Amino acid sequence: xxxxxxRITLLLSRGKTKEEIYLELLKEGHTTxxxxxxxxxxxxxxxxxxxxxxxxxxxxxxxxxxxxxGIFSFIAANWQEMAKTAKVLIILVAMVVSYSMGWLMxxxxxxxxxxxAFLLLGSLIYGGGIFLVAQMFNIRGxxxxxxxxxxxxxxxxxxxxxxxSLFSLAIVLGFIVVVGHPFDIFEGLPGDYxxxxxxxxxxxxxxxxxxSGMMIRHRIxxxxxxxx
Amino acid sequence: xxxxxxxYLLWPLLIIGIIGFFIVRALRHHGGAKSxxxxxxxxxxxxxxxxxxxxxxxxxxxxVTLQAFNRDFHxxxxxxxxxxxxxxxxxxxxxxxxxxxTFTFSIFGLLTWWTVKMVYWLDLPGAxxxxxxxxxxxxxxxxxxxxxxxxxxxxxxxxxFAPIYEFLGLISTIILLMIFSSQWGLETISSLTKDSTILSxxxxxxxxxxxxxxxxxxxxxxxxxxxxxLGELVSMAVLVVVFGSMLxxxxxxVFVNGSYPRSLTAQGIVWAIVFNGLAxxxxxxxxxxxxxxxxxxxxxxxxxxxxILIFVKYFDWFFTFLDKSLFFISAxxxxxxxxxxxxxxxxxxxxxxxxx
Numbered sequence: 309x310x311x312x313x314x315r316i317t318l319l320l321s322r323g324k325t326k327e328e329i330y331l332e333l334l335k336e337g338h339t340t341x342x343x344x345x346x347x348x349x350x351x352x353x354x355x356x357x358x359x360x361x362x363x364x365x366x367x368x369x370x371x372x373x374x375x376x377x378g379i380f381s382f383i384a385a386n387w388q389e390m391a392k393t394a395k396v397l398i399i400l401v402a403m404v405v406s407y408s409m410g411w412l413m414x415x416x417x418x419x420x421x422x423x424x425a426f427l428l429l430g431s432l433i434y435g436g437g438i439f440l441v442a443q444m445f446n447i448r449g450x451x452x453x454x455x456x457x458x459x460x461x462x463x464x465x466x467x468x469x470x471x472x473s474l475f476s477l478a479i480v481l482g483f484i485v486v487v488g489h490p491f492d493i494f495e496g497l498p499g500d501y502x503x504x505x506x507x508x509x510x511x512x513x514x515x516x517x518x519x520s521g522m523m524i525r526h527r528i529x530x531x532x533x534x535x536x
Numbered sequence: 537x538x539x540x541x542x543x544y545l546l547w548p549l550l551i552i553g554i555i556g557f558f559i560v561r562a563l564r565h566h567g568g569a570k571s572x573x574x575x576x577x578x579x580x581x582x583x584x585x586x587x588x589x590x591x592x593x594x595x596x597x598x599x600v601t602l603q604a605f606n607r608d609f610h611x612x613x614x615x616x617x618x619x620x621x622x623x624x625x626x627x628x629x630x631x632x633x634x635x636x637x638t639f640t641f642s643i644f645g646l647l648t649w650w651t652v653k654m655v656y657w658l659d660l661p662g663a664x665x666x667x668x669x670x671x672x673x674x675x676x677x678x679x680x681x682x683x684x685x686x687x688x689x690x691x692x693x694x695x696x697f698a699p700i701y702e703f704l705g706l707i708s709t710i711i712l713l714m715i716f717s718s719q720w721g722l723e724t725i726s727s728l729t730k731d732s733t734i735l736s737x738x739x740x741x742x743x744x745x746x747x748x749x750x751x752x753x754x755x756x757x758x759x760x761x762x763x764x765x766l767g768e769l770v771s772m773a774v775l776v777v778v779f780g781s782m783l784x785x786x787x788x789x790v791f792v793n794g795s796y797p798r799s800l801t802a803q804g805i806v807w808a809i810v811f812n813g814l815a816x817x818x819x820x821x822x823x824x825x826x827x828x829x830x831x832x833x834x835x836x837x838x839x840x841x842x843x844i845l846i847f848v849k850y851f852d853w854f855f856t857f858l859d860k861s862l863f864f865i866s867a868x869x870x871x872x873x874x875x876x877x878x879x880x881x882x883x884x885x886x887x888x889x890x891x892x
Contacts, residue, residue: 472582472586475586475590476586479586479589479590479593482590482593482596482597483593483596485597485600486593486596486597486599486600489600489604490600490603493600493603493604493607494603494615506604507601507604507605507608510597510600510601510604511601511605513597513601514594514597514598514601517590517591517593517594517597518590518591518594520590521587521588521589521590521591521593521594522587522591524583524586524587524590525583525584525587525591525633527583528581528583528584528587529581529583
């Protein structure tokens with residue numbers, strides 16, 4: 309037998325407003341107090357579920373960060389002894405495995421939070437990989453450019469998977485770039501740059517960040533969009 | 537040079553203030569105590585928040601990219617000009633898409649450009665005027681922001697900008713008044729004022745004229761639209777006259793030379809009374825305005841800063857004068873009394889406002 313709160317949840321999922329639900333249930337003979345209690349029960353259940361979801365989210369994200377830190381510390385400790393091919397392979401394999409696990413867990417096995425944490429781990433390995441490869445092959449460039457590449461890669465993955473934590477990571481990386489680059493601009497020696505690549509990379513990042521902002525904006529629910 | 541200090545001091549204060557503003561609003565929103573009006577909520581959804589952050593990043597990236605290309609081409613433009621260009625684009629984008637974060641930082645960008653330009657003009661060879669034009673300019677700009685905030689309150693959908701304009705204008709003016717009512721602030725008046733006229737640097741004269749005219753037009757329009765009350769207009773006029781007088785009053789000697797403890801001259805006493813009185817009455821007026829307009833936000837700002845003012849004044853006036861143990865005991869008792877009185881007053885005001 310369905311309870312009143314179940315019925316309210318069903319009506320809400322069909323897009324009915326609170327007022328419409330009240331009218332419908334009053335017509336069916338329910339009292340105002342019962343309906344209010346039904347709404348309150350949904351709220352309490354939602355709060356409980358949300359806090360549980362948040363806790364799981366926090367735990368798996370911390371897990372991803374710890375595993376990422378462990379991988380980097382292992383690579384750093386054994387870096388000198390490894391061949392270049394082995395180094396690149398480790399980075400690539402770790403990244404591909406993390407992303408694949410993330411995708412499988414989210415899309416196939418319905419573990420959204422844990423899968424998301426694997427995707428986050430993949431993005432961390434990707435970012436670390438950029439700097440490790442740059443160091444390995446002595447690539448000449450400004451350090452904030454590495455963060456731009458990291459941000460762009462993370463954004464691609466964020467749009468592909470729709471995992472919001474990846475958007476957050478991209479935002480943090482973006483802020484590191486805009487804080488770091490001015491130091492290079494105002495303190496760098498004249499001519500200490502490589503064929504304007506830094507500036508063009510910045511230009512590309514500017515355009516991509518704008519397009520990303522606009523794309524996310526298009527997803528704002530229509531009732532909220534009316535207010536903006 | 538004190539004016540340089542002012543230009544550097546204001547940014548951290550403003551940035552801390554605005555970050556505090558967004559955090560408090562976000563916490564209030566998160567805690568479920570949603571504001572009465574939709575436009576007073578910081579972000580309306582997760583997507584709104586993320587897109588705001590990305591478009592703010594776009595503003596920063598654009599500014600950095602312009603600076604990077606400027607460096608690559610051996611700096612054909614001054615860096616502050618590029619900040620101005622980025623800020624204007626940011627402001628346009630903010631109005632187009634109603635972006636609160638981009639809007640706030642674009643205003644900061646414009647203020648940065650203005651300050652850098654003023655400092656540059658004050659340092660021109662032959663310009664022997666004090667830093668008063670910067671302080672006066674700041675006051676006029678803050679009042680313009682406040683008036684714009686009042687005007688935006690009734691204009692859908694730009695209402696989202698109203699609290700930001702008002703907050704920037706109000707808090708900055710209060711901070712300036714508090715600085716000038718302190719001993720350190722009074723000391724700076726001597727170096728801010730000089731006998732030579734500000735017209736010796738025409739750029740500063742033009743800039744200040746533009747600001748004054750803009751303030752008059754905006755305030756008059758706001759009054760016509762009933763967005764500003766007569767009381768607010770009078771308070772704004774008093775602030776402009778008091779600060780503006782620094783431009784024409786000539787060199788001021790606020791403290792007696794070589795005196796210890798520092799004693800005020802006759803001019804100094806007048807300035808001390810004026811600024812302390814202004815700070816106190818502005819805060820009191822603010823609380824009354826909030827009460828009259830039924831805006832708890834304004835009452836809260838007024839009561840918070842009144843508390844800070846009393847705290848600062850107590851230290852400013854009695855720290856060297858009283859025995860330390862007596863000083864701290866008196867401070868404790870004073871704070872209990874003020875806290876109790878303010879809580880009572882605030883509760884009364886908010887309760888009456890709800891009844892009305």
